[in-house]
Amino acid sequence: MAQIFKRGKKWCYRIWYRDKLGNKRSTSKSFDKKRDAVEQAAIAESQKNTTNLSKKETITFYEYFSDWIKTYKTGRFTRNTELRYVQTAKLIHDFFGNTLLKDVTRSDYQKFIDDYANNSRKNVPRSKKSVARINGYIRAAVADAQEEKIVDFDFTRKVVINGSKPKSNEHKYLESDEASKLKKYAYEHLSLKSISFYEILFALATGCRYGEIVGLTWPDIDFESKTVSINKTYDYVTRSGFKPTKTAGSVRTITISQKTVELLQRLNQEQIKTFFKQGFRNEKQLVFLNNRHYIVSDNGANKVLESALKSPEVNAKNIITFHGLRHTHASILISQGVGVDYIVERLGHADTSITLRVYVHLLKDKRDKDNQKALKAISEI
Structure with missing residues (x-):
């Protein structure tokens, strides 16, 4: 059963769940109105029985993407394509570190995409095609995370793809x-x-x-x-x-x-x-x-x-x-x-x-x- 309480001027709920090791853990959220806290607590309580709430609360962006590669990509494509997915995972790790997947915002992701577009070993902007490919990989993973209810929204939506235009064949x-x-x-x-x-x-x-x-x-x-x-x-x-x-x-x-x-x-x-x-x-x-x-x-x-x-x-x-x-x-x-x-x-x-x-x-x-x-x-x- 969820606990409803007041912290300062905010109304909060707290619910408990078991992580993948069986340890008891809790998560909480705050709202301006009590009725919002009660409503969302009821939703969270129902979701924890149908979704992996412990995974949602503990898995990082990098961990989810790496697991997603192993589940859906490894052994299904050419070696070169698989390497691109692994390289994308490294980019996520280098930029986001231990950021939880559920905590990634659209602005965070836009900064990540811009950073990738503007930084390369040759100190020249990467091609727009290369940036779009990386975004495509991540967007597919985030769509699956949404279906698993690990993220509440698609933070890759409406991202602006920058990068240099491909050179003309001339x-x-x-x-x-x-x-x-x-x-x-x-x-x-x-x-x-x-x-x-x-x-x-x-x-x-x-x-x-x-x-x-x-x-x-x-x-x-x-x-x-x-x-x-x-x-x-x-x-x-x-x-x-x-x-x-x-x-x-x-x-x-x-x-x-x-x-x-x-x-x-x-x-x-x-x-x-x-x-x-x-x-x-x-x-x-x-x-x-x-x-x-x-x-x-x-x-x-x-x-x-x-x-x-x-x-x-x-x-x-x-x-x-x-x-x-x-x-x-x-x-x-x-x-x-x-x-x-x-x-x-x-x-x-x-x-x-x-x-x-x-x-x-x-x-x-x-x-x-x-x-x-x-x-x-x-x-x-």
């Missing part, structure tokens, strides 16, 4: 002269020790995603027919092994030039000689395994690429990421008049709409040039 690729300089620079620095230069050249030549590149095995390469089979990726974050391609449409066979064939043959011979001396067997037959028997992460490859682009020999205007090499490959094909259907197949896009959306600015430029050619041809008749 700045995510190299001009043809920059690509030529980068190729020259990479060829001059090729070695098994600096295997990222092999990866850079392969990316420029094929437009493959980084996970597809490091997932290549030697049986995937047919030197005689000059083709490469893209049929899997590699988990370069945790190095736990092979994974499926991004989509079913990403499984494909692409043709490569004679120069790319010679590049891969050179890597193959260098790898065989080095591994033989080391007494190491490349059991997974990974193509882009360096002299330390290591698959370089995309972060490591990006650092090598950035250094090359900033070098005096290349001096690129736009410093792109490794994924920008894929865009560069596509831009070269478009500028040479290669059809969209072929580009879709080569890049492993699910359908034409993705290619059109990603490269709309390049295709528009080509269309404008085609228009000029058409008008000129007609005027000369």
Whole structure:
């Protein structure tokens, strides 16, 4: 039975419950009017028999989110996605500490979201997409907490998502002269020790995603027919092994030039000689395994690429990421008049709409040039 009493000018109720260890505990709330205290006490008394009141009174924001991940997310998604959930839990812990879930306010949560948006290791605002993803994870957890009656309201509701806008694809690729300089620079620095230069050249030549590149095995390469089979990726974050391609449409066979064939043959011979001396067997037959028997992460490859682009020999205007090499490959094909259907197949896009959306600015430029050619041809008749 709830206790109703007056504390100063406020009317209060106190109810008792058992925590998960069986210990007797109490919780109280205060109101301006006695009748409000009586009404809410009756509601709380009825709720404690149908909900986990001890959990509501003791669980922190971080504890609830961590338990929620284990219950609903672990083992159901890719390793990378699971890591994002775990990283979100760490963000909650770092910002909220031991704050109880029921005590988090909308203003507290807005401050948390703003803090995440404005602080990153590179001291630049995080992308709006990244902030929205974190908010999406937490919002789903809070919705479940509401259903469990652990929180009374959704404190993520109407949160304002800040962050930088994604860069236009116009700045995510190299001009043809920059690509030529980068190729020259990479060829001059090729070695098994600096295997990222092999990866850079392969990316420029094929437009493959980084996970597809490091997932290549030697049986995937047919030197005689000059083709490469893209049929899997590699988990370069945790190095736990092979994974499926991004989509079913990403499984494909692409043709490569004679120069790319010679590049891969050179890597193959260098790898065989080095591994033989080391007494190491490349059991997974990974193509882009360096002299330390290591698959370089995309972060490591990006650092090598950035250094090359900033070098005096290349001096690129736009410093792109490794994924920008894929865009560069596509831009070269478009500028040479290669059809969209072929580009879709080569890049492993699910359908034409993705290619059109990603490269709309390049295709528009080509269309404008085609228009000029058409008008000129007609005027000369």
